[in-house]
Amino acid sequence: MGKPTGFIDYERQDSIAVKPKDRIKNFGEFHIQLSMEERKKQGARCMECGVPFCQSGMMIGGMTSGCPLRNLIPEWNDALYHGNMELALGRLLKTNNFPEFTARVCPAPCESACTCNINTKPVAIKENEYGIIEYGYEHGLMKAKPPKVRTGKKIAVIGSGPSGLAAADQLNHRGHQVTVFERNDRVGGLLMYGIPNMKLEKEIILRRINRMEEEGVSFVTGTDIGKGEKAQTLYKDFDAIVLACGASNPRDIKVPGRDAEGIYFAVDYLRTVTKALLDGTLTDEKVMMAKGKKVVVIGGGDTGNDCVGTAIRQGAKSVLQLEMMPKPPVTRSENNPWPEWPKVLKTDYGQEEAIEVFGNDPRVYQTTVKEFLKNKEGKLSKLKLVKLESKKEEKTGRFLMEEVDGSEYEVEADLVFIAAGFLGTEKYVTDAFGVEQNERMNVKTEMDSYATNVKNIFVAGDMHRGQSLVVWAIWEGREAARAVDSYLMGYTNL
Ligand SMILES: Cc1cc2nc3c(=O)[nH]c(=O)nc-3n(C[C@H](O)[C@H](O)[C@H](O)COP(=O)(O)OP(=O)(O)OC[C@H]3O[C@@H](n4cnc5c(N)ncnc54)[C@H](O)[C@@H]3O)c2cc1C
Ligand code: SF4
DSSP states (O other), rough: OOOOTTHHHHHOOOOOOOHHHTTSSSSOOOOOOOOOOHHHHHTTTTTSSOGGGOOOOETTTEESOOOOOOOOHHHHHHHHHOOHHHHHHHHHHHSSHHHHHHHOOOOOHHHHHHHGGTSSSSOOOHHHHHHHHHHHHHHTOOOOOOOOOOOOEEEEEEEHHHHHHHHHHHHTTOOOOOEEEOSSSSSSHHHHHSTTTTOOHHHHHHHHHHHHHHOEEEOOOOOTTTTTTHHHHHHHHEEEEEOOOOOOOOOOOOTTTTTTEEEEHHHHHHHHHHHHHTOOOSSSSTTOTTTTTTEEEESSHHHHHHHHHHHTTTTOOOEEEOSOOOOOSSOOOOOSSSSSSOOOOOOOOOHHHHHHHHSSSSOOSSSSEOOOOOOTTSBBEEEEEEEEEEEEEEETEEEEEEEEETTOEEEEEEEEEEOOBBBOOOOOHHHTOOBBTTTSSBBBOOOOOOBBHHHHHHHOOOOOOOOOOOOHHHHHHHHHHHHHHHHHHSSOOO
């Protein structure tokens, strides 16, 4: 530990967010980073606890507590405090292939599990992670390091999201020849075409892909494996296959009027906007679909928030966000103690922006859609909403959300984005490879295993564990790579 009294001497300091009214003028990242002097102080707040819960990566009550990658947080905080940035970078990269992604988009379960979080503010772990990796890039420490020896084994990775990229990176460094196949026109999965540019600028992904290419990984885009004969050809041509296709089947809202014009899935909207931003067609009328419109986002989670932020940047007239569940408490409730993930009210960037622009929080709780109403031309005009209340089911003792009689009301809407979660992986891919799915429509494996029922075929990421987080996807990619390496070589040193 660098400074025994660090957490007493220094307050937590986050990077400074540009004011909502200014940042909504563009789609750029909007945090002004701390100086190196300030970063060292933030590193000094870490006490190198005997039991560092921050790096535990446990599941408690179905929620993540601590870093799923088991990042060596106290070690790199200490190195950062002492200004030994090369050491800090080395320790960070030992467990995390892509800190530049997690340092931007991770919800930081490490921080909620930090011991300081019991009665004061946690160490700014995610900010420190950002400082270390960006120092590495700025100071030429992130040069390509191709493997010195090649094994002669060929591996196909299907899907270029964080799990596919992590698996490819690990297997390539081990000396295997890796080709990543991606159906989209750009590499990155949901990092590229899900998470908006203001959270993760797409140059950051390209910077990493360029390095991976220099190190010997091949990328083939615009190839949808599973359509046509491609799956069987790959099976013959490669020694092993890693499926990392995500869990992109969106949950629909199946109520009357669903066929009205103006209703889209959230990820389709976010993909359209990011693609246009990168293609230079952002101002096209079709892309600027929220401009001057009354927008309703169905789903109160992070994807819904991304739609709120994106619609505001496009100049929406109003934005309403519907959430079925009750409003969470502002502070932890008694049955949700540290180091559990805190189930508390979080006002994210999009909601902050809506409060600033429209003067009120866009979220409406315990509410769902009963019907989409359309005009004579078939265009969406209104939503019929209904209030919900939590009721205990006699038989199971579970709490369910039920409609409140007579609570229906209507709101005007031109545009709806459905952000109601995902229902597992797409079946055509699993069918093409003959791999089994489980009841949640993810790919079936034994517990803690990454091998599917088909010899040579492995699975990683959301396709394996269901829609999750980037940090879990990286972990899954690393673990799947270990499984593939053991299978091909008889042992693994990954
Ligand atoms: C809108 C949105 C915002 C999110 N924001 C965050 C966030 O801020 N922080 C966070 O931690 N997590 C976030 N997540 C979750 C996170 O993005 C995912 O958990 C993570 O990307 C999963 O990684 P993956 O590699 O398993 O799959 P994905 O990222 O989904 O990548 C799968 C890739 O496989 C490709 N593919 C699929 N089928 C085929 C095929 N047949 N042939 C070729 N290619 C194929 C797809 O095109 C895609 O590129 C968000 C998710 C969404 C939807
Ligand atoms: S990857 Fe996420 S959980 Fe792990 S140290 Fe970084 S911010 Fe924390």
